[in-house]
Amino acid sequence: MFDIVSPEAIRSGDATDAYFDRTVAALDHAGRDPHVVAEVTADQFPDGGFEVFAGVEDAAELLSGLAVAVDALPEGTLFDGGPVMRIEGTYTEFARFETALLGFLSHASGVATNALKARRAAPDASLLSFGARHVHPSIAAMVERSALVGGFDGFSHVAAGELLGREASGTMPHALVICFGPGEQEAAWEAFDAAAPEGTPRIALCDTYTDETDETLRAAETIDLDGVRLDTTGSRRGDFRHIVREVRWKLDAAGYEDVEVFCSGGLGPAELRELRDVVDGFGVGGFVSNADPVDFALDxxxxxxxxxxxxxxxxxxxxxxxxxxGEHLVVPDDETPPEAAESLLEPLVRDGEVVAEFDVDAAAERAATDAERVGFDEAE
Structure with a gap:
């Protein structure tokens, strides 16, 4: 058995903090169960620090079947204060679900926000999420889906791909090259080329034993390459931009202008900005997967x-x-909104039925559009 809370426990309300059980028992003992309106917020007032709202599909699934009315921002919406979700019903109907609800929203929103920061740092590059190895495997699909909401093009996790209906991306690790040993890099690249399915990009890892430029040219001479990946460890990297430019120069000089260059290994927005004009794509790991959750509360x-x-x-x-x-405006519900203002809270659950539709590509497009409207992350 793994230390994983089961979906059944989450659905039943057992994935809760103990004091909610005590609260339900106390209200039941007192014969009291008021009709309430509760809101999920991170900040009460807009403060200009925008974040991406994600995890909504799981939240809707959690609240489905309950006698509550739920409104929420559409997935991918950027917010900087005020409610992202409103729940209306008798309190004990949803009290025990608060812990799981906030967990679904908080973690996914943090990951999606950092993914959008990476996307904005390298708007024209291919971005793949490589961070599943940094998190508990039970939440890998959440990480990968949230990365897509933030604008990533793909991800590496196989099981997450099966769950999300997307094919996982990836070619070879250092382990494959090391299994053949020093001086046998060509044998490793040939084995990969022979075994990989048709349609898998032939991208060779080119920094295992020797200089990046040496291995790059040897790989290009060995198999029909689509690209090379540089994942040089930080302790040996030096001036990474210079290394990439040298690789590009020597590839072009040898007639391999069509071979693309990809980089990975501890990269965040600062590195992406530094390299984006000389690199075709990036694998981004811990910056996205290890994102701090958004500090949502339900009140x-x-x-x-x-x-x-x-x-x-x-x-x-x-x-x-x-x-x-582009302003994010929060006002009392009965106040007349400004002219041409767009209402953001939309129906999510009614009479136990999920009434919203979910499309990760639409959410990513919404996040990208909102980012332009609000000037997301421009300071960096």
Whole structure:
């Protein structure tokens, strides 16, 4: 048995903090179960620090079957304050699901936000998510899907691909070359070429034993290459940009202008910006998979039609808009919005049925469009 909470435990509400069990028991003992409005927020007021809303599909699945009405921002929407989700119903109907709900939203939104930062740092490059090895395997599909929402082109995890209906990407690790030994790199590249399915890009790893330029040219002479990948360890990397430019120069000089150059290994937005004009694509790992979760909280803001909330939280139902100039606007629900403002909260669950549709490509397009409208991450 692995240390994994089962889907059945999550669906039943057992994936909860103990005090929610105590709360439900106390309310039941007192014969009290008020009709409430609760909101999920990270920041009460917009602050300009935009993040990407993700994890909505799992959240909808969690809340399906409950006698609640749920509205939420569409997946991929950028937000910087105010509610991203609103739940209305009797409190005990959803109380025990708060822990799992916030977990679904918080972790996925953090990953998607860092993925969008990487995409904005290298807007024209191919980006693949290589970070599944840094997280518990039970959440690999969440990481890969959230990376797609943030604008990545693909990912490396096979099981996640089966779950998401996407083919995993990847060619060879250093281990393949090392299994053939020093001086036998050509044999490793030939074995990969012979065994890989038709349609798999022939991208050779070219930094295992000797200089990157040496292995690159040897690989190009050995098999019909689509590209080379440089994954040089940081302790031996030196000036990575110079290495990449030298590889490109020698490939071109030898007549291999069509061979592309890909880089991976501990890369984040700063490295992507530095290399994006000399590299065709990147494998990005820990920067995306290890993203800090967004610090969402769920708070009751209305009880039996009366606005109320704990100290530090804003009472009452709220509406959320994107204004014509890109502002994220949060106002009381009964306030008239500015002209041409777009309402962002949309129906998610009604009478136990999920009424929203989910499309990861549409979510990625939404994130990209919102990023342009709000000037996401321009400071970096």
């Amino acid at each position: 009751i803001v209305d009880v039996e039609g009366e606005a109320g909330a704990k100290r530090g939280k804003l009472p009452g139902r709220k509406a959320v808009y994107r204004t014509a100039d």
